[in-house]
Each structure stands twice: as C-alpha cells, then as structure tokens.
Amino acid sequence: MPFPIRALSFTVVILAMSFPVLANDYLTNMMNIISPSQSQISVSVWDVESQKNIYTLNDNTLMLPASIQKLITAVAASHQLGKDFHYETQITHDGVINNNVLNGNLYIHFQGDPTLKRKHLDALILQLKQKGISNISGDVYLVAEESKQTRAPGWAWDDLGICYAAPVSNYIIDRNCVKATLTPSKVASTVSIKSIYPITMTSTAKFDQTIDVKEAQKHFCELHMQRFDNNHYQIDGCYPGNKSIRLAIAVNDPSLYSKGVIEDLLQQNKINYLSINTVSKVNQPQTVIATHQSKPLPVLLKTMLQKSDNLIADSLLKQIGRQYFFQYQKQLRTEQAAPLDEIQWNNTVPKDGFLVGAKAIEHIMLELGLPYIEANIVDGSGLSRYNLITAHQMMALLQLIKTDEQLNYLETLLPVSGESGTLKYKKYFNQPPLKSEVAAKTGTMMGVENLAGYLDADNGKQYAFVIIENGLSPKAKKARLAPFSALLLQTLNDLP
Numbered sequence: 001m002p003f004p005i006r007a008l009s010f011t012v013v014i015l016a017m018s019f020p021v022l023a024n025d026y027l028t029n030m031m032n033i034i035s036p037s038q039s040q041i042s043v044s045v046w047d048v049e050s051q052k053n054i055y056t057l058n059d060n061t062l063m064l065p066a067s068i069q070k071l072i073t074a075v076a077a078s079h080q081l082g083k084d085f086h087y088e089t090q091i092t093h094d095g096v097i098n099n100n101v102l103n104g105n106l107y108i109h110f111q112g113d114p115t116l117k118r119k120h121l122d123a124l125i126l127q128l129k130q131k132g133i134s135n136i137s138g139d140v141y142l143v144a145e146e147s148k149q150t151r152a153p154g155w156a157w158d159d160l161g162i163c164y165a166a167p168v169s170n171y172i173i174d175r176n177c178v179k180a181t182l183t184p185s186k187v188a189s190t191v192s193i194k195s196i197y198p199i200t201m202t203s204t205a206k207f208d209q210t211i212d213v214k215e216a217q218k219h220f221c222e223l224h225m226q227r228f229d230n231n232h233y234q235i236d237g238c239y240p241g242n243k244s245i246r247l248a249i250a251v252n253d254p255s256l257y258s259k260g261v262i263e264d265l266l267q268q269n270k271i272n273y274l275s276i277n278t279v280s281k282v283n284q285p286q287t288v289i290a291t292h293q294s295k296p297l298p299v300l301l302k303t304m305l306q307k308s309d310n311l312i313a314d315s316l317l318k319q320i321g322r323q324y325f326f327q328y329q330k331q332l333r334t335e336q337a338a339p340l341d342e343i344q345w346n347n348t349v350p351k352d353g354f355l356v357g358a359k360a361i362e363h364i365m366l367e368l369g370l371p372y373i374e375a376n377i378v379d380g381s382g383l384s385r386y387n388l389i390t391a392h393q394m395m396a397l398l399q400l401i402k403t404d405e406q407l408n409y410l411e412t413l414l415p416v417s418g419e420s421g422t423l424k425y426k427k428y429f430n431q432p433p434l435k436s437e438v439a440a441k442t443g444t445m446m447g448v449e450n451l452a453g454y455l456d457a458d459n460g461k462q463y464a465f466v467i468i469e470n471g472l473s474p475k476a477k478k479a480r481l482a483p484f485s486a487l488l489l490q491t492l493n494d495l496p
Contacts, residue, residue: 023047023495027055034487038476041484042468044395045492048402048454049461059395062374062388063468066443067308068452069382069389071397074301074410076361077316079368080324087113087294087319091124092286097133105138106273107282108262112144112170113294114315115303118196118261120292121173125265127290136273140266142258144170146280150254152314152354154384156446161225161233161250165383168314168353169254171278173261175311176251182223182235183244191235191247198260199251203235211240227252231260302413305441306421310381314354317380321357324364354379370396382443391466394452398464414439414453428486433458433493440465447472451485457493465492 027045035041042063045055077085088111095104108124110116150167151160159165163177178199181192184207191201211219221238228234231253239245251257255278263276294300304312358377365372376388401407415421418435422442429438440453452466467485 023054026495027491030491031057031488034484034491036469036472036476036480036484038473039469039471039484041470042391042466043488044391044466046395046399046464047461048464051399053395054463056391059391059466062376062390063450063470064385064445064448065382065387065389065394065468066445066448066450067310067382068394068441068443068450068466068468069377069387070304070308070313070380071394071401071410071441071452072361072365072377072389073313073316073320073380074305074413075368075397075400075407076320076364077297077301078407078410079364080320080360081297081316083297085297085319087111087116089113089116089120089124089292091128091289091291093289094284094286095138097131100132101135101137102128102133103137106136106140107286108140108142110142110144110170110172110258112147112168112172112315112318113292114172114175114309114311115294115300116172116292117174118265121261122265122268124290124292125269125271128271129269131289134271136271138274140262140273140276141282142171142255142262142276142278143282144255144278144280147171147254147353149354152379152381152384154378154386156383156385159383161227161252163248163250164310166250166311167252167254168311168318171254171258172311172315173254173258176254176257178249178251180247180249181244182239182247184242189235189239196261196264198257198264199231199233199249201233201235201249205235205237205239207239207242209240209242211238213240216240225249229253231257298409298413301410305410305413306415308422308442310383313381314357314379314383317357317361318353319357320364320380321353321355321360324360325356368400370400383445389468391468394466394468395464398452398454398466402464411439411454414441428482434486434489437493438489443468446474449477449483449485451489455489455492457495459495461495463492465489 042058042061044059047054090109092107093102093104095102147169150169155165166176178197180201182203183190189203189205189207191203193201205223208221211221216222221240223235223239224237226234231251233249259276300312303309357380361377362372372393375393376386378384378386401410415423416436417423417438418430423429437456438453440451443450448470449472450468455463455465457463467488469484
C-alpha cells in the first residue's frame with residue numbers, strides 16, 4: 001500500500017518549495033518526520049558522482065549488521081580467493097585395480113562445498129563402475145579437515161535446528177538440510193522422511209484444528225524440536241489446524257550424515273568394501289579417479305547475495321581464513337628460509353574455522369584501507385548476535401566496490417527491487433517509485449532490519465546508502481505504516 005510513502009512525498013515537495021535547502025538539510029527535515037520513535041537507526045548516504053557524503057546519522061555507532069555482513073564476505077572472498085576459485089570434491093585411491101577389484105583403499109575428499117549435492121556424489125561414484133570397480137579390498141575413507149566448531153559463537157540457540165543455520169562443516173551434502181513432512185494422526189502426529197536421508201525423527205506433537213493459524217501464538221500453540229546424538233530428532237508441542245506441514249531440518253552431525261549417504265550410494269551402485277571411516281588427512285600417495293567442481297566464485301557470490309545464503313557465506317569465510325593464513329605462514333617461513341608445504345600446514349592450521357576466517361577478514365579489510373578496527377566480525381553470514389558494524393564502515397565498503405575495478409562486478413550481483421533475490425517481492429520495493437531502482441543487500445533477523453546498496457534516483461544521480469535499524473520489536477514492525485528503509489529511499493529518490 002503506497003499511500004504512506006506518497007503522502008510523505010507530498011510533504012517533501014512542500015519543504016522543497018518553501019525554501020532552498022541543501023541535500024543534508026532536506027534529509028534532516030524529512031528524518032524528523034519518518035524516523036521511528038522506538039528503534040535505533042544509523043544512516044549514511046553518499047553521492048556516487050561527486051564522491052561526497054550528503055547525509056549521516058549515528059554512522060559511527062556499532063550496530064548488528066545481520067545479512068548485510070555478506071557484503072563484507074563478498075569483498076574479502078573476491079580479494080583473497082579470486083574469481084577463479086571453486087570447491088573440489090575428489091575420489092582417489094591407493095593400490096591397484098585388477099579384475100574389477102581395487103586392491104587398496106578408496107578416499108572421498110570433501111572441501112566444504114556448500115553446493116555439493118547427493119547427485120554429484122552419485123555421479124562421482126558412477127565413475128568407479130565405469131572403470132570396472134565393483135569390489136574394494138580395503139576401506140572407504142571420507143577425508144576432510146576436522147571442524148570442531150560448525151556453528152559460530154552468537155548464533156541463536158533456537159535457530160540451530162533450522163536449515164538456514166545448518167552446521168558449516170567440511171562435510172556438506174544437500175546443504176546439510178533434510179526435508180520432512182509432519183502429518184496429523186489419530187494419536188498425535190507422524191513424521192515422513194525419505195529413506196535416502198540417514199536420520200531418524202519421532203513426534204508427539206498434536207494438531208489442534210480448533211485453533212486458527214493466525215491465533216496460534218495467542219493460544220501458546222507452537223512446535224518444539226529436540227536434537228539428540230546420531231542425528232535423531234524429537235518433535236513435540238502443538239500446531240494449529242489439521243493440514244500436514246513441511247519441515248526443513250538442519251543435520252546435527254554432518255560427518256555421520258555423510259557416512260550414511262556414501263554407504264547408501266555405494267550400496268545402490270553395488271560396490272563392496274570393508275568399512276567406511278572419516279579421517280582428517282591422508283599422507284600416502286593416491287591416484288585421482290574423479291573430480292567434481294563447484295561453480296566459480298562469482299556464481300557462488302550471486303547466490304549468496306541474491307538468496308542471502310548463510311551456508312555459502314560461512315563456508316567461504318572458512319576458505320578465506322585457510323588461504324589467508326596459509327599464505328601468511330608460507331611467506332613467514334620463506335623469510336626464515338624454512339619453506340612451508342601443504343602437509344605441514346595441514347598439521348598446524350588452527351581448527352576453529354570461524355575464528356580463523358573472521359580474523360582473516362579483519363586483516364583483509366585493513367589491507368584494503370577500510371576502517372574496520374573497531375568492528376567485531378564473528379561469522380560470514382551475519383547470523384551471529386556478536387557481530388558489530390558501523391554504517392560508516394559499511395559505506396566505506398560500498399565506496400570501494402564502486403571505485404575498485406576488481407570489485408565493480410559485485411554491484412551487478414545484488415538483489416534488484418521488484419526483480420530479483422530478496423527484494424523481488426519485498427513490499428514497497430516491488431512497486432513504483434522504488435521498483436527496479438534499488439540494488440541492495442537486505443539484512444533481517446529478530447529486532448533487525450537493514451539495507452545497504454545503491455539507489456538510482458529520479459534526479460539522475462546514484463546514491464550509495466547504508467540503513468541500519470536495530471531494536472525493532474515484532475509488534476512495532478507490524479504496527480508501522482511502512483518500513484523505515486523504504487521511507488528513507490523514497491525521500492532520497494525525491495531529492496531535487
């Protein structure tokens with residue numbers, strides 16, 4: 001419903017006609033009208049053509065960034081990993097192949113590819129059959145660097161069972177996410193899971209058809225999920241209505257889940273072996289049988305920014321950390337005349353991928369000349385409640401994207417209002433005057449609603465903007481006429 005914005009546009013015109021005002025004064029006058037009374041806001045606006053700030057408010061206040069933090073990850077990944085970066089998943093073996101028998105061990109190397117699917121692994125294993133291998137005299141080893149911490153500090157506990165907070169491990173298959181269906185039954189409810197998913201789930205949850213879905217919170221009717229060892233889950237609580245619902249459940253133990261998937265695929269392809277084990281590294285020589293490559297970095301970043309993909313963001317964070325500190329240690333060892341090879345690095349690399357990745361991003365931001373000393377970076381996705389960024393710091397990043405030729409392409413990957421990604425259907429952005437004029441990253445979580453990107457205004461100028469709003473309660477969000485970000489961008493669009 002555009003009325004509130006249009007009404008404000010009329011107010012803007014009156015202000016502009018009453019007396020000549022500079023852009024900063026103009027925006028200050030409007031901010032007195034549109035600023036939310038309860039939440040905390042931080043704003044920075046930059047004229048791309050003149051390369052001048054035209055408005056700031058609380059832009060040095062540290063705030064929760066939510067998913068606009070993915071812009072930081074995108075810049076760091078482009079700088080550190082390069083456009084040609086891609087993940088690799090390999091099948092190798094030791095020993096020899098003779099008469100349909102692999103006399104040795106088989107190794108499946110995982111690199112933490114957030115886009116790796118079961119069908120990709122099936123295609124790799126199919127190549128074993130094409131080479132005539134139907135029996136393995138030894139074991140099957142799943143090889144990946146140990147991931148002691150698969151979830152970052154500050155992730156909300158009640159998010160951990162949900163797929164958008166799936167564990168970030170070097171073992172990832174189908175996004176470490178399982179789809180299930182909860183259906184009402186005579187006793188309570190039943191859970192249906194495809195047999196290809198190696199997890200178990202039980203339910204005591206009840207469907208209450210006397211409660212309308214919109215009234216569920218009022219009647220304290222909600223579902224709860226408990227996570228146990230061995231990827232077992234228990235659903236209890238209440239759900240309104242009597243229709244089946246779909247569930248998207250985050251895998252709790254990725255390495256165990258991967259073992260189950262590989263066991264099933266080998267069985268389907270009728271390949272015999274002794275046992276399946278997981279290891280962090282293999283030192284003996286191996287021969288490559290098959291390799292699967294992910295899409296290159298720009299494609300990964302487009303998905304990450306368009307869909308606000310947390311798994312891609314945090315998987316890239318870990319890769320950034322690994323490569324950055326490997327290069328750092330390698331340079332240090334070279335200066336000390338003690339060369340560092342990959343095996344030595346694998347034996348010494350810190351195992352906390354989030355800590356290493358976050359520290360690497362802080363170093364990279366400073367190397368790029370960005371003012372990130374006071375920022376607190378914990379993950380790559382923005383899920384952590386421990387992240388703290390200022391609007392000034394985010395604006396410096398947007399300015400760098402515009403001025404650095406190696407980073408210009410990132411602007412083209414952003415969601416466009418009314419056209420793509422998280423802005424395609426966003427209310428007030430999918431209709432004039434903002435439709436098709438905003439390219440920006442959204443950042444939303446409980447109490448947070450942020451936006452950072454670029455606006456092509458009616459006056460022919462382009463503005464970079466950072467809008468951070470924290471402390472927004474669900475009730476206040478529901479009661480407001482329009483999002484603060486939409487009101488402010490409408491105001492920018494009307495600048496004379």
